[in-house]
Amino acid sequence: MSDIPEQPSDFIRDIIQADLAAGKHQTPVTRFPPEPNGYLHIGHAKSICLNFGIAREFGGVCNLRMDDTNPTKEEVEYVDSIIADVRWLIDGWADDRIGLENGQPFYASGYFDQLYEFAVQLIKKGKAYVCDHTPEEVDFMRGAPDRAGEPSKYRDRPIAESLDLFARMKAGEFPDGARTVRAKIDMSSPNIWLRDPLIYRIRHASHHQTGAKWCIYPLYDFAHCLSDYIEGITHSICTLEFEVHRPLYDWILENLDLPRPLPHQYEFAKLIPTYTIVSKRKLITLVNDQIVTGWDDPRLPTISGLRRRGIPASAVRQFAYNIGVTKYNSVTDIAVFEHCIREDLNRRALRRLAVLRPLKIVIENYPESQVEMLEAVNNPEDASAGTRQVPFSRVIYIEQDDFREVPPPKYYRLSPGTEVRLRYAYLITCTGIVKDPHTGAVTEVHATYDPATRGGNTPDGRKVKATLHWVSAAHAVDAEVRLYDKLFTVPEPDATGDFRANINPHSLETVTGKCEPSLADATPEARYQFERLGYFALDTDSRPGKLVFNRTISLKDTWAKMIDEMAKRGYLSEKAKYLAGALIEILKHGSGGKHPSQCWLYQKNGKKWAHAYDQQIAEGGVGGEPIPPTSLDGEKLFRPKKNETIQYIMSFGLSQQEAEAIFTANI
């Protein structure tokens, strides 16, 4: 179900390939080392796909390891969720490459004895010492990027004394923070992490794996490289922020005189998708503030959220492949992910008919008691999925959106007097409407069907523009359907200010839909396409007789892409709404009321596009006389191309989508 090539290529795989060719290793051993202090998210998925993908492609192994050196922040709940998420993501793909210990993950805490001995060794070699400074003193004495550090008073204390103190630290003689073990490296290094970094601290805390055994715990830099070494990791792949730690990673391993080969660390840029957040802290805020229902809320980018939403693991993997692996700090358009999901689901989803916002249709010339079973294909992309029977009768439901009493231009669907096709059924023509006498809303539509068009065929060859989905009212099965939308209204919710201000109030809408009867037997594993609506999967809340579906993702909908639709759904940011009016006016004004591409722009600082009437836009309106185009900083004015105008609009902080909408709206 996946198009990922057997041998993807990126700078890390290139290195591995070269290392293998040079005979440095027989096969690569990677690892995925999360700290169990939160749920895994789409960013971790990128790392999982990278590490397990490498193991898979080069015949190696990827160890799953809990990086659990900080007992005060970690919990078994997280350990369990991490295991489940990793298994789900690699199932059927790299599940034979996972490195485990007796079926369980590796734990950094499993190495605490060895780590302790390594620290003793370092002290014995005069390369580490016990330091008695307070946290505040250590902090100050470390210096700053532009201020040299000063050595600890205890830097040169006798080795025997450090050894004794370290043993007593372990024995629990000292309170938290009283002493630390520090590597003796270089207090004047421009790299702060080499200024005698701490490698052990006292923490009288119970650990989720080791219980009360320890009251001293190693720090990340010490534990990680050595855990890699102990497990025989060849390529230790982490994210960019650890780049400055690499000299320390190497220093520890090299100064312990370990047999070679040593593991090496490589760094790549983490994934930052638009319209969501992946910061652990902010994810916790969303959960704790009950903005979402839990860690597996289908609106969240957590792996458990994606799973619950119905996104296939293969789509996540394809996404990880598509975005590549580099050292460039990038922001990935969430549309790339959505494309992968649709592509995957399009191939596998069973087509079904379901109406989310029902409008009753009475087919006047269809016999009252008659029911016909009509054949419908399960998946036009996959003939082996077969067909099914769908009941048709006199009263059916169609989507409210599929009927307009007064149709807008280019509206092909049902309206008084028009004919449309009911998918797999008949062509019907609207003959009348019934309105609520008080509200004036259309409550019922009357129609006639053409018996010659059974199955939706037109023996006379006549064309009908629209094909609508429908459900027989008497046979319909009710379902709760949860319609999800982006959790945030702006591409980069936490770029500036409080990300909570950018939460999309319409991220969840729940409706009661009418489903074709076969959906009563829907299974949690199956993926469904409700035709013309989107892809849906059963939610974990679903029970027999009480169906609950999640909309995984909508179908691409060109009709819905109009600017008013965008505004209605909250896709247009407040900023865009505010600026749209002024921009449209000013662009028209600058072009003598014509097309915006006829306005004048000039180049500012040789780089940025600027509009001849910037000043007036900044002042929020179009009042007054335009500045004569000749008086602008002596810069040459020119007629921008469409794309340059789009870029110009975007320079106000709007997305391309918004800019296009504004541009289009002005035509």
Add this chain to the structure above:
RNA sequence: UCCCCGGUAGUGUAAUGGUAACACAACGGCCUUUGGAGCCGUACUUCAUGGUUCGAGUCCAUGCCGGGGAGCCA
């Protein structure tokens, strides 16, 4: 301010000194019993300046811009 790492269409990613390309997004068309899918097409690219070279996105220098780095977090 110091150290490290980056900078290729709107967004990502390729091109490993030899014709700048692919995907997504956008736009247009064809086709369609899903306004889906599919097919065809259009527009838009190497941060800047110098240097090396027959030839530079690639190598060098300088500058500019962006990210990371001063937890007893990972």
